[in-house]
Amino acid sequence: MEADHKAAAGPAVHLAARAGAVSLVRCEDYDIDHLRAAVRDLLAPLGGMASFVRPGERIGLKPNIIMPATPDRAICTHPLLVAAVALAIREAGGYPVVVESPGAGIVPLKSVMVGVFRRAGYREVADRYDFELSYETEWDVISHPDGRQARRVELLRSYLNCDGLINMSKFKTHTFQVLSGATKNLFGLIPGLTKVGYHAKLPEPKLFGDMLLDVAGLARPRLNIVDGILAMEGQGPSTKGTSRKMDFLLASEDAIAADLACCAIAGIDPVAVPYLAAARDRGMWRGRPEDAVTAVGRPFSEFAVKDFAMPGKYLDRGGLGRAQWIADRPRSFMRSGFQPRPRPKVGPCTVCGACAQACPGKAIEMDKKTRVAVVEDEKCIQCFCCHEVCPNAAIELEFTGLGRLVHGMGLV
Ligand code: SF4
Numbered sequence: 001m002e003a004d005h006k007a008a009a010g011p012a013v014h015l016a017a018r019a020g021a022v023s024l025v026r027c028e029d030y031d032i033d034h035l036r037a038a039v040r041d042l043l044a045p046l047g048g049m050a051s052f053v054r055p056g057e058r059i060g061l062k063p064n065i066i067m068p069a070t071p072d073r074a075i076c077t078h079p080l081l082v083a084a085v086a087l088a089i090r091e092a093g094g095y096p097v098v099v100e101s102p103g104a105g106i107v108p109l110k111s112v113m114v115g116v117f118r119r120a121g122y123r124e125v126a127d128r129y130d131f132e133l134s135y136e137t138e139w140d141v142i143s144h145p146d147g148r149q150a151r152r153v154e155l156l157r158s159y160l161n162c163d164g165l166i167n168m169s170k171f172k173t174h175t176f177q178v179l180s181g182a183t184k185n186l187f188g189l190i191p192g193l194t195k196v197g198y199h200a201k202l203p204e205p206k207l208f209g210d211m212l213l214d215v216a217g218l219a220r221p222r223l224n225i226v227d228g229i230l231a232m233e234g235q236g237p238s239t240k241g242t243s244r245k246m247d248f249l250l251a252s253e254d255a256i257a258a259d260l261a262c263c264a265i266a267g268i269d270p271v272a273v274p275y276l277a278a279a280r281d282r283g284m285w286r287g288r289p290e291d292a293v294t295a296v297g298r299p300f301s302e303f304a305v306k307d308f309a310m311p312g313k314y315l316d317r318g319g320l321g322r323a324q325w326i327a328d329r330p331r332s333f334m335r336s337g338f339q340p341r342p343r344p345k346v347g348p349c350t351v352c353g354a355c356a357q358a359c360p361g362k363a364i365e366m367d368k369k370t371r372v373a374v375v376e377d378e379k380c381i382q383c384f385c386c387h388e389v390c391p392n393a394a395i396e397l398e399f400t401g402l403g404r405l406v407h408g409m410g411l412v
């Protein structure tokens with residue numbers, strides 16, 4: 001069934017008037033009082049929460065809860081930050097509700113969602129600060145005639161039932177898309193296992209990134225807030241990444257501007273982020289990111305770091321200016337070994353099956369004898385969903401054959 005989409009019908013005047021404005025504040029911990037003050041300061045240059053919420057409106061809060069991980073792991077948007085924003089929405093007269101569908105390896109059932117919210121700390125915080133968590137797992141198909149890669153998109157009904165959306169991402173690295181920021185977080189509005197189909201259909205990182213822009217264009221959050229207090233570097237976005245204290249909160253009405261600001265802080269070349277490269281090709285930003293973003297709070301330089309650990313994918317795709325051409329070769333060439341391969345390891349692997357559940361290539365089987373998941377390289381499309389969903393950090397990304405040689409020489 002194709003449904004109406006009232007959640008995207010936000011105050012469009014704000015979207016047009018303030019595109020590119022990014023507010024940035026310092027916040028050094030997740031103390032609720034500190035967070036509430038920081039959120040007030042963060043939104044003040046953008047007009048305050050009242051600019052985004054009308055009295056009586058039901059406002060969806062879309063955090064990143066990719067898996068049932070505790071807040072100290074820096075895998076999920078911190079629940080106390082979500083609480084601080086929920087309280088601000090209430091003060092503005094709105095009704096906040098958390099809408100989310102976790103990563104592709106997690107079956108979208110209410111009983112499963114109950115466990116995910118509990119483990120991620122959301123149940124306890126929602127009870128304490130009195131905001132709703134939606135366990136709705138149904139979705140509707142939304143027509144998107146302007147979409148380039150996705151013209152019919154399955155979106156969570158819990159989101160579609162809202163009057164507006166506030167996107168609350170975690171600042172993390174991402175082995176497939178390099179950066180997991182505001183734009184990428186909106187992919188979580190697509191229900192659980194349905195995400196797998198998008199990876200299967202669009203294995204090329206940039207085409208997948210182009211699809212993310214379609215989804216973001218449909219979702220049209222009124223506001224994007226990025227949790228950069230405890231961020232993630234290295235092999236993100238989940239159990240293989242490393243938490244890093246960066247002490248900032250960032251907000252913008254423009255998801256692309258928010259992500260460009262994250263790149264500026266971490267020293268990421270935005271052209272090496274496939275979805276930001278696709279956004280540049282669409283004319284959503286041009287030239288230098290500094291020209292597309294206007295800082296309206298603290299200056300980006302106050303939080304900039306020089307030693308941010310990039311994901312392996314970043315190095316492979318030419319973030320350092322090397323071998324960018326490889327990223328543009330046909331898939332068949334890419335599969336000759338210039339990309340790393342997922343390699344589950346005996347020991348940490350508990351043969352739980354989450355990776356096989358998330359695998360769009362149906363490339364993973366459980367070897368019960370040796371007690372490890374096994375990847376069939378011929379079927380693998382190197383999307384790294386398995387790496388993302390593994391709860392035990394049991395999957396290494398390794399170069400093989402010619403790729404290992406070229407990687408060892410520092411060429412990719
Ligand atoms: S690698 Fe092992 S532990 Fe990790 S998701 Fe797969 S089966 Fe589970």
Ligand code: SF4
Pocket residue numbers: 342355358359360361362363364375379380381382383384385386387
């Ligand atoms: S085995 Fe390959 S295709 Fe399957 S999830 Fe992992 S990277 Fe993707």
